Amino acid sequence: MPEVPHVPGVFTAEQCLQTAESIAATQESSGAIPWSAGGHTDPWDHVENAMALTAAGLLEPARAAFEWSRTTQRPDGTWPIQLRDGVVEDANSDSNFCAYIATGVWHHVLVTGDRAFATTMWPVVSRAIDFVLGLQSNTGEIAWGASPHGSTGEALLTGCASIYHSIRCALALADHVGDPQPEWEVAVGRLGHAIADHPEAFVAKDRWSMEWYYPVLGGALRGPRAHARISERWDHFVVPGLGIRCVDDRPWVTGAETCELVLALDAIGDRARAHEQFAAMHHLREEDGSYWTGLVYADDKRWPVERTTWTGAAVILAADALSSTTAASGIFRGADLPRGLEAEYDCECATSER
Secondary structure, eight states: OOOOOOBTTTBOHHHHHHHHHHHHTTOOTTSOOOSSTTOOBOHHHHHHHHHHHHHTTOHHHHHHHHHHHHHHOOTTSOOOSEEETTEEEEOOEEHHHHHHHHHHHHHHHHHHOOHHHHHHHHHHHHHHHHHHHTTBOTTSOBBSEEOTTOOBOOBBHHHHHHHHHHHHHHHHHHHHHTOOOHHHHHHHHHHHHHHHHOGGGSBOOTTBHHHHHHHHHTTSSOHHHHHHHHHHTHHHHEETTTEEESBTTSSEEEHHHHHHHHHHHHHTTOHHHHHHHHHHGGGGBOTTSOBBSEEETTTTEESSSOBOHHHHHHHHHHHHHHHTOSTTTTTTTOTTSOOTTHHHHHHHHHHHHO
């Protein structure tokens, strides 16, 4: 059994494995991993769960999850937004949900080194990214989704920041399998430029914490700009000793968002606060290793009254980043991921604006 992520004094290897097993226990015979037993499945959180299983060494259920993604992908490269017990409840396509398969596959390849898996999943990733980039505007941002009739929505900053990271993972996979995608390099450069320098391109959702940290988590912002962004709204979202608010105007802390902030802090080298926030959210842990979604701290009540697989998954991925246990522990730091042609794009934009 490979070493399992753990954070001394906060999260043991045994607890990590228990959390991973609580995720695997919800997996359906098809390989789908729903939000909770009997709940619905969405393609983004399904992949997040598969990544956590991979990090914890539960490779068989992780492979079953990726096989579900492979066999349920539609011909246009998409998945429905929501399914329950194999029945489609929302047939629309979310661009971020579809792109995330690239992050999951590259993460699995980094951990396992399995080239056959990479070769098998490459067409799935390629089709998904081609669909997503079909929703990109000429100014770089990507519409949030599409209906079966082809209509698209506006661009969302959180989703585009996650897509930015996913395309970089897809480019790494393309290099790995020997199928370069230069048009993706141009596209990811345009997208990164939009995220970093053109906030007006996105629908404002500033009350949500994800809007705050995702440009850092996804890697479009690094260095002083990333640190400044985190500092700017720290007091709006962070509740000392409990984690972070999901939205800035409600007394509600959520575990997954807190662990994603941990990943963002780790990515920019803010290790002390990353460890602090990771420790803070463990009041949401249940005895069986699962995690409650959140706590309304004004009333000391769990809300929603549910324990979600993807909250446990975020915990495992954050623990892996903090402990540098697996070969994929730095995937959200992104240091080894291709950055595309962002420098050339920025130069071109500056020239055209003059």
